[in-house]
Amino acid sequence: MDKMLNSIWFIRILAFFIALMLFIMVSQNNMGSHSILPEVPTGNYLIEDEPLTVLYDEERFELVDQQEAVNVQLQGSQVSISLFQIASNRSTEVFVDATEIDTAGEHMLAVNTRNFPSDLSVTVQPQVVRIELEERQTASYPVLVELENAEAVSDEQSVGSAIVAPLNVEVTANRETIEAIEEVKVFVDLTDATETIEEDFPVHFYDETGQKMDVQAEPNFVSVTVPITSPNKLVPVKMMRENQMPDGLSIDDVTISPNDVTVYGSKADLETIEFVESEPIDLSEIEDSGETTVSLMVPDGAERIDPDEVTVTFTVGDEEEVVLDSVPIEMVGRESGVAFADGAPRSVSVRAFGSESRLDGLMVEDLSVQVDASGSYDGEQVLPLSVTGPSHIRFELEEEETTLRFTE
Numbered sequence: 001m002d003k004m005l006n007s008i009w010f011i012r013i014l015a016f017f018i019a020l021m022l023f024i025m026v027s028q029n030n031m032g033s034h035s036i037l038p039e040v041p042t043g044n045y046l047i048e049d050e051p052l053t054v055l056y057d058e059e060r061f062e063l064v065d066q067q068e069a070v071n072v073q074l075q076g077s078q079v080s081i082s083l084f085q086i087a088s089n090r091s092t093e094v095f096v097d098a099t100e101i102d103t104a105g106e107h108m109l110a111v112n113t114r115n116f117p118s119d120l121s122v123t124v125q126p127q128v129v130r131i132e133l134e135e136r137q138t139a140s141y142p143v144l145v146e147l148e149n150a151e152a153v154s155d156e157q158s159v160g161s162a163i164v165a166p167l168n169v170e171v172t173a174n175r176e177t178i179e180a181i182e183e184v185k186v187f188v189d190l191t192d193a194t195e196t197i198e199e200d201f202p203v204h205f206y207d208e209t210g211q212k213m214d215v216q217a218e219p220n221f222v223s224v225t226v227p228i229t230s231p232n233k234l235v236p237v238k239m240m241r242e243n244q245m246p247d248g249l250s251i252d253d254v255t256i257s258p259n260d261v262t263v264y265g266s267k268a269d270l271e272t273i274e275f276v277e278s279e280p281i282d283l284s285e286i287e288d289s290g291e292t293t294v295s296l297m298v299p300d301g302a303e304r305i306d307p308d309e310v311t312v313t314f315t316v317g318d319e320e321e322v323v324l325d326s327v328p329i330e331m332v333g334r335e336s337g338v339a340f341a342d343g344a345p346r347s348v349s350v351r352a353f354g355s356e357s358r359l360d361g362l363m364v365e366d367l368s369v370q371v372d373a374s375g376s377y378d379g380e381q382v383l384p385l386s387v388t389g390p391s392h393i394r395f396e397l398e399e400e401e402t403t404l405r406f407t408e
Contacts, residue, residue, distance in 0.1 A: 045075075045085065046071060046074075047071065047074070048071050050071065051068065052094055053093060053094065061134065061135060063132075067130065070125060072125075075121040090115075096111055098133065108129070108130055143164050143185070145185070145186055148188065159190065169218060183205070184203055188226055231264070231267045233273070237275070237277075237278060238275045241283055242283065245394075252315040252316060254392065257313070258310060259310075265302040269300075273299045276297065278294045279296070291313040296308055318356070323349055327348055331371055332374070334374055339407075340403070344402050345399055359393070
């Protein structure tokens, strides 16, 4: 076989027959006679309701009316039509081009086609269609938050005002749509909600009749925070201390930030909570002015506190001393059946240690020296004294006891 194909005589004979066939075909065409070759059959194919695409400046205009579909007539060889019919990856398109139009209103445009087989004749019916464009407008609308099933929230919890961000959304559409928008809402379902909700929710548009509208916004989702909290109250922070300042030093001033914190819990438990204590601050470790962060202790019965720590700022100064004489001793805890024993001290001198600014102007009336007579005693009883006064001042009693006589 290879020898035959390589033979010069075989090639010459094959070329002769090809030339002869071409001569016969051309001669018959020129004479108008029928070809000795079989004729290729032709046919028609109608595509009904072919979708019509409208190309236009979508940033400037809104397409408010158009013809949705047209009929397309194909004519040509039956083979080409059949191949077109069975093709699964068609990229054909029927369209009108309005990209050069720069005015709103109605326009009559010719229907065009592309990507149909080049050997088929394409006819579109109708050949001209009407479209209507409207100038796009942009408007801003406030977003309303509608809480659903708020009654499902426990009576022991409270629902705060919803916070939405951003506060407004923008809509770009035709004038008719812009004017029809009456409300923009997001819906937050509180069913089974036990804590603050922080989520993104889709925005919905409604006309004046309450009908939902199909509108795209910028943005389409907004962030909504719905505070859901237990009963709470604001109470002051009480700074707790342990040990003493290093020798020769005293606290001149203390600032707590924040000074008040929020306590959460049941209403009954909150009634008994008057303050929140800090973790004890070790005064022996304070040598210079400065600040420190101190954790707070959750009171008994409370669920939580916010914040759970505070910043304590100290101003440290040199320690000085003053003596206040004749500070009266007050009996507490019992109103009758008790009196000072004969010769027992009824007043006492108190030494006060603190910074100069703290001691300046300190008076006897600022101090309280007490003896607790609330116990069950009979006859004379020697009892300890206690002293309290302004904060950040250390006190020492020159006499630490007194004698009381009980008659009942």
